[in-house]
Amino acid sequence: MIRIGIVEDDAGAIERLLSHLDRFQRAHGEKFHVGAFHDGADVIADYRPDWDVLFFDVQMPRVDGMTAARRIREVDSEVIMVFVTSSPHYAVSGYEVDALSYLLKPVSYASFEQEMTRVLTRIRRRPRRELLFTATDGAHHRIGVDDIRYIESVRHRIDLHTLDTTFSIATTVKAMEAELADCGFMRCHSGLLVNLRHVTGIEGSDCRIRGGGRLPISRPRKREFLAALAEHIGSRGISA
Template identity: 30%
Template sequence: MNIAYCEDEKIQKEILEELLCRWGKVDLVWYESAEQMLFECDGRYPFDLIILDIQMRNQNGMELARQIRRDDPQVPLLFLTATKEYVFEGYEVNALRYLIKPIQPSQLFAILGEIQASTKRSILLNGNRIDLNALVYVEAEAHYCHLVFEDHRQKEKIGIRELKTMLDDSFVMIHRSYLVNIAKVDQIRREELSAGSFTLPVARSQLKTVSEAFIEYNKGISL
């Protein structure tokens, strides 16, 4: 799990590090000020969780959270503070939780467990978090891939074979240039399939594999 922590007191950073080590494998990036975090991240927040101390010198954690939210409305935010003064403002930035110092390990561990469960169906790609539940299919174009969702698509610099190694078993190669999320497939025909509003080609060599994956997925749904 990748976690960012913005805190201007080193002793608090060490306390959190010790707790995270007790919980499990975590990569922690520490920022000593809001200004440092904003400068180094430059509008991109490739983290599973951002933990913010509210009472910091210069720009406080709540102001920082508002700036983060302008660039990234989804990344989970957790506030750690010694006062309840800002608790209601946390709702403005869609904060995940608000923990009072000293941190209770059981509360922190429960939150980390929730985050870990939610990230099992997402990946980080070139600094962008990709929601695999929403991804319909992938189309290759030279050294790039188009990631296609119901309402938008985005282009990422990565080969389709490399991307496939980052995805789980629900993504099936249906053609040398296409991967499909089997959960999105509605119907399979001899040379094509339908996935929502999309019609995609199916290579003859992949028809059996795709059909078997489709049957297994729907068998699991019916149980």
């Protein structure tokens, strides 16, 4: 699933972009995961490079969009950046952070649709690791590995949890761990394999997972799990 972030301090502008995204999904048969940040400071706080697209307002009270974009570009060379502004002269500055383009406020749907088409074309040119499998109901599936939040052992099968659905597969956590060995997954418990890119925090003996919920970290695995998580995000962390 394509992950889109809106960095904007104006509630009306956020609603306009959300409306355009909803219309685009319905018109083009797409499905997006969308998040909103109300200031540049919010998006760079604990930033992790797991967004596909970021729409930046330029002028925001605490950290402006251009400054936030520069900070993010230091640790994320892949995310597509689009500036949304009422001032065309900011477009020149966008080249500093390899922005795809800019949209002028108020953003019309026609302009937005054209830009999103360009964005999706660029995204789909990237190499994407996918997992092909047959679920226990006999249906065949192909999903992006990055979309998997965690894998859970349930009796004689595993449940594979993405942001919006769960698949049951007749295999083991051990087998999935071997298949996804180079993809940033780590066991937090004997029956749980977690995609580290979806861990949003640690609370006591639990880890928080994007999309809601917590998973237990067993005592024997805690040190190794925390070390792997630190290595995964270490040099990528950004402080406001």
